[in-house]
Amino acid sequence: MKLPGCPNAVNQEETKREWGTRAQDITVYLGAHNRAIGDEKLRLKAERVIRHPEYSPRTFINDVALIKVNNKIKFTNGLCSVCLPNENTAIGEGVEATITGWGNTSPYNLMYPTVLMKAVVNIVSQENCSAAYAKSIPPSQICAAAPGKDSCQGDSGGPMVVESDGTWQLIGITSWGRGCANPKYPGVYTNVVMFVPWIQNNSQDCGQQCSN
Missing domain, CATH: 2.40.10.10 (Trypsin-like serine proteases)
Incomplete structure (x- = not known):
């Protein structure tokens, strides 16, 4: 952001x-x-x-x-910002989201690209994500996956965004997972919706925060 x-x-x-x-x-x-x-x-x-x-x-x-x-x-x-979601935004299962980064592109070897990469993944429900990891995934985290697509080492901190009415919104921050593009384990992201008040409280002196 x-x-x-x-x-x-x-x-x-x-x-x-x-x-x-x-x-x-x-x-x-x-x-x-x-x-x-x-x-x-x-x-x-x-x-x-x-x-x-x-x-x-x-x-x-x-x-x-x-x-x-x-x-x-x-x-x-040529230089735009992504927007914060509304703190009441609900991101449903199956919604398409875009992830980007310069992280590793191979789950088996270290292959870091020089050009920014992107992939489209789908939101996974909290229930299914918790079942995959055999532990409770809290509401402050959100999961996403797609066959052969995932964030990987070097992508941490990168954005997961969705488009709504022509505006790109930051809904996730790449956080953790087990392996890369492992079909058994979705990627886990910080759920930005849960942190909108904290972000706003710590950026009150910032002026324009969204370039739409």
């Missing part, structure tokens, strides 16, 4: 593992597509990292953080 001069939704473990724990160690690339040629539209430094105070590294519950960047972001035709 790109907010002008304000936080972006990210995954806690990704922040610690790949970006470091200090804001000054983080660079935010906006509008990037091909990592090999550095085609990002805008590059900003992080000013502050806001981690959810009740995040659990054991269960990945509350797996969300915000990054406040050091400058305002001006939206253009």
Whole structure:
């Protein structure tokens, strides 16, 4: 979630593992597509990292953080933000969602693409996801899967979005799973709908938050 001069939704473990724990160690690339040629539209430094105070590294519950960047972001035709869903939004089973990232593209070998990849997956019910993992998946997490498609290592913190009336909404943040594209186990994402109040409370000074 790109907010002008304000936080972006990210995954806690990704922040610690790949970006470091200090804001000054983080660079935010906006509008990037091909990592090999550095085609990002805008590059900003992080000013502050806001981690959810009740995040659990054991269960990945509350797996969300915000990054406040050091400058305002001006939206253009080539640089847009995704919108937050309404906190009462219900995402039903089977709904198509799009995931993106530069993560591993093979469940057996480390194959990281230079070009941004995307896949379309379908929402899996809490009941079926809980049954797959043989444990309760809480409402703060949402599951999705499709044959041969999934998030993988390196995609953590990436978006899962749905389109509604021409507007893209951020409904999930890549969090965890068992393997990659394993037909027995859906991918598990932070359910952004449950965190809308927390995100809004921590980004009240941000101005425009959605470029539609």
